[in-house]
Amino acid sequence: MRAPETSDEASLSDWRVGGLDHVALLLGVTHLLIVGACTALFQTRVFGISSDNPLIPAALVILCDIVAAALLMNRKRLNLSSHTVVRGLCVYLAIVGVLWTWFGISVQDDQFIYPIAAAPIAMSAGIAMGAVVSIQSPPLIITNMLTSAFAAIMLSQGPLVPVAVEILSLALVAYSIAGSRSFMRAGRRRLNLDAEARKALNFVEEFENSGRGWFWETNAEGTLSYVSQQLADDFRCEAPELLGRQFSDLLSAETSHGKTLGFHLSARFPFSDVVVTAASDEDIHWSLSGNPIFDERGRFLGFRGIGTDLTEQRRSEQEITRLARFDSLTGLPNRAMMRQTLDEALRNASSRQKGCALFLIDLDRFKNVNDTLGHPVGDALLRQVADRLKLAMGDHGQVGRLGGDEFKAVLPGQVDIGLLESLARTMIEQVSRPYSIEGHRVVIGASVGIAIGDPGRCTADSLVRDADLALYAAKDAGRGKHCFYEQAMHTEASDRQVLENDLRQAIDKGELWVAYQPIVRTAGEEISGFEALVRWDHPVRGRISPDKFIPLAEECGLIPRIGTWVLETALEEAARWPDQVRIAVNLSPIQFNDPGIVEIVSNALTRTGVRANRLELEITEGVFLAEGESTDDTFGKLKDLGVRLALDDFGTGYSSLGYLKKAPFDKIKIDQSFVRGAASKTSRNSAIIRAIVTLADSLQMETCAEGVETHDDLHLIRDLGCSHIQGYIFGKPMEGESARALASKTTVVPDGYQSLREPRQRLMRRAMASIDGEVCEVRLRNISAMGALVECSRAVAPGTRVAMDIVGAGPIEGTVRWAQSGKFGVQFNDVFVMSRLAPKKEKLNDVQMLQPWYVGQKAAS
Structure with missing residues (x-):
């Protein structure tokens, strides 16, 4: 009668009310039958409209039955709650009881053919059917009890019938209450089971939909009685299509695992994580677990278990294995x-x-x-x-x-x-x-x-x-x-390792020192500055060439330390020079790309007190190989310090013009490979130098020619307009004291050969010479590609033609250019190939030398 307070009570109430949907219909049929039967027993067939006419209450009862039945049939559409329905049915039973009592009173004994039977039959049938339809609901049975008692009192002639009716009604009420309690307990258990079943179903659906696994079940004959759709997807069909098939038909029996699973199924043994291959055209692998099912009598009902698709996992494992063994980019091992x-x-x-x-x-x-x-x-x-x-x-x-x-x-x-x-x-x-x-x-x-x-x-x-x-x-x-x-390579590598270890200790041991080579202004030949060059005097090996230990220092990571030491040492020496003399220090690409290089330079200038514009940092094109925003930023910060920047070894890189356009250089240093021999008429280096000087002038940059050694090259460089000169003609790299003495001079006098001499072979060579038709033995010294000094016992006049056969080198012809007592100078008619003077080496079989020992041993066997 009350509104349910919980969802479980609401479900239980709806469930119980569902059994009352036919109450009005059953009562209506009963009332209709009784009214018809009673009408057939009437003595008088025509009735008037009066209170004693039994058809009036009968009609009202039938009308109430129809209305109540219609409401019950449409209660869900009308959204009638369960307690409202029960309350309405109670009202309905009360009204019908009163009207049926009216009907019983209206039926008088003298109006029936058999007057004694009409009223008791009508009332007993109404009370009985009311009890039947309301027995499952205590509120309805109580309402029916009250209306039955009222009818019995109104219709009975004595107290016996009402008492009997009340006793029977109380028994029915007690039975209804007991039955309702039992029904409600069973209903609550059922609700709990339904809730658990729904949860289990949700878990199953979530597990299956997650793709982590699926369920399967077979009957005692081994045919599938349940299977998840995920398994059916592997066979590209719907799950019902697999039902009724033998579970073993879905598995490939070729593998040992498939045979193992077949044994478990036939022996009715539980199994776990058995990896099998599906009987499919695709490479599909499953991991199956299952348990046999037995009833309470021990009868075998089949298997039930879960499965997991291992296909993607195995593919992932194979891919991981492949990536662990093969290169992902090229596919090579x-x-x-x-x-x-x-x-x-x-x-x-x-x-x-x-x-x-x-x-x-x-x-x-x-x-x-x-x-x-x-x-x-x-x-x-x-x-x-x-x-x-x-x-x-x-x-x-x-x-x-x-x-x-x-x-x-x-x-x-x-x-x-x-x-x-x-x-x-x-x-x-x-x-x-x-x-x-x-x-x-x-x-x-x-x-x-x-x-x-x-x-x-x-x-x-x-x-x-x-x-x-x-x-x-x-x-x-x-x-x-x-x-x-070759074995010698290992020796060289070992020697290189030893040299590297020695270089790491060279600074601390004082083996490194800085030499200074003068840089001269072309116009007045006065000292412009010096270039600081690092040198290494090894205690055992002697002086080691920078071409050998500088690349080694770059490879082993020592160049930043050595470069910083050279910078500080050079600035300390420059602080003792006249204020107008600059110091040039090489900056390697590794140093330049060091984020702290600006701070290193600034601290060195501050510590030594040298003005920033006296420091000239020489940078090679190697700094642009890793060009980026940091490169431009470093250039900008160095210029902000006030130091000068020079592009070293210009012309030997790939895109020097692009560097000049971007980097703020003050000077271009022309590589010595363009300077040496530039005065030769057969060389095109002069044209290259002229182009570089013109470019530098347009960019308002100074130029410095490196490697000037002869007066001919000096005159050419001066004529081409280079602003500075550096080379042996003005001085070789020297120690600090000599540099200080030279820096105090106003001008520097060039000292060197007039022109570049060809390389000469100083070893003496014997030859047979034909002079004016006479053959004699001579000795050759200072042999070059163009001529030689000849020692000869005969007197020879300049202009004489000479044919000689040099021992081990072959014939050559020439003309005498000068002659003195016992010797003369000869100029060869053709260029003499100096390699002809090299000693002849025994030609070795390179293949035999490189063949391993066992090749010859195998051939001999």
């Missing part, structure tokens, strides 16, 4: 895979007494491609290089990528020097062919280092080390070459 390949090749070589060759391949000029065209183009280039290397190698070995622009090739059982050289040359030629990438024409090169491993005598590490040394030698020989490992 990676470093780890190539190391495994090399180990296997060496083991096989040891067991079969067959050698193994290793190629290390490094791309030349690849960094320029990345810097200028970007990394996407560089990646595309690497893929094409990989294809060409695989094609060039063919079936002779395995090519892999180590990383960056480094590749590796293992050739098991290959020791034929001729074949290895041919493969190396083919690789270099193929890699060096032009590439077309995104509309760009790209040209690179390759260098190859080759090492041959003796079976059982070398390890993978030693073979890689040897090939690396050979690659270093190939690059040092000019790139685009291949080189075999």
Whole structure:
């Protein structure tokens, strides 16, 4: 009767009210039948409209039944709540009871053919049907009890019938209450079960929809009785289409796991995480778990379990395995895979007494491609290089990528020097062919280092080390070459390591010192400044050339420390010079790209007290290889300090004009390769120098010619308009004291040869000479490409033609230009090739020298 307070009570109430939908219909049928039967028993067929006419209450009862039945049938559409329906039914039963009592009173005994039966039959049938339809609802049975008691009192002649009716009604009420309680307990249990079932169903749906697994079930015969749609998707069908099929038909029986699962199913054993392959055209793998189902009597009902699709997982594992062994960019084996390949090749070589060759391949000029065209183009280039290397190698070995622009090739059982050289040359030629990438024409090169491993005598590490040394030698020989490992390379590498260790201690031990070479103004030949040049006096090796230890310092990371020391030392020395004399210090690309270089320069100037405009930093074009915003920022900050900037070795790079346009240089230093021999009539260097000077004047920059050694070159440089000169003609690099003395002078006198002399061979050579038709023995000294000094016992006049046959060098003809007692100078008619004077070496069989020991041993056997 009350409104439900919880959702469970509302569900239970709706469930119970659903059993009352036919109350009005059943009562209406009962009332209609009784009214019809009673009408048939009437003695009088015509009735008037009066209170004792039984048809009036009968009609009202039938009308109430119809209205109540209509409301119950449409209660959901009318949105009638359960407690409203129960209340309405109680009112309905009360009204019908009163009207039915009226009907019973209106039926008098004398109006019936059988007057004694009419009223009791009508009232008993009404009370009985009312009890039947309301027995499941205590409110309705109580309402029916009250109306029955009222009817019994109104219709009975004595107390016996009402008492009997009340006793029966109370029994019905008690039965209804007991039944309702039992019904409600069962309903609550059912609601709980339904709620749990819905939760379980939701969990199943969520699990299946998540793709992490699916469910399956079979009956005792092994046919599928339930299967998730996810499993059906693997067979591209709907789940109902698989029902009724044998579960084993869905599995591939070719694998051992499939046979294992078949055993478990036939033996009715539980199983877990059994990996099987689906009987499908696609490569599908499942992980299955299942348990047999038995009823309470122990009868086998089938299997129930879960499955997981391992296809993507296995693909992911395979991809991870592939990525762990192969390079993701080129598809070639990676470093780890190539190391495994090399180990296997060496083991096989040891067991079969067959050698193994290793190629290390490094791309030349690849960094320029990345810097200028970007990394996407560089990646595309690497893929094409990989294809060409695989094609060039063919079936002779395995090519892999180590990383960056480094590749590796293992050739098991290959020791034929001729074949290895041919493969190396083919690789270099193929890699060096032009590439077309995104509309760009790209040209690179390759260098190859080759090492041959003796079976059982070398390890993978030693073979890689040897090939690396050979690659270093190939690059040092000019790139685009291949080189075999030789024992001397290991000696050179060891020597290089020792030299590196000595260089690390050279500053602390005072072995490094700074030399100063004068820079002279061309106009007045007065000292403009000095260039600071680092020198190394090794306690054992003596003086070591900067060309040897400066690149070493750059490679091992010592150049920043050495460069800072040179800068500070040079500024300390410059502080003792006249104020107008500048100091030029070289700044390596590594130093320039150091974020702290501006602070280093500023601190050195502050500490020594040298004006900033007296410091000239010489920078090579190497600083622009990694050009970016930081490069321009460093240039700007150095100029803000007030120091001067000079572009060193101008003309030897790739795009010097582009650098001049962007960088704020004050001076251009013309490389000595353009200066030496520029005065020669056959040289075109003078035209190049003239163009550089004109360019510098247009950009309001000074120029400095390096390497001036002769007076002829000096006059030419002066005539071409260079503002400064640096070279041996004005002084070689000197110590600080000598530089201080020279800096105090007003002018510097040039000192050197008039012209550049050809290289000369000072060793004496014997020859047979034909002079004026007479043959005599002579000795030649100071031999050059154009002439020689000849010692001869005969007197010879200038202008005499001489034919000589030099021992070991062959014939040559010339003309006497001057003559003195016992000697004369001869000018050769043709250029003499100086290499003819080199001692003849015994021609060695290079192939035999490089062949490993076991090749000859195998041939002999």
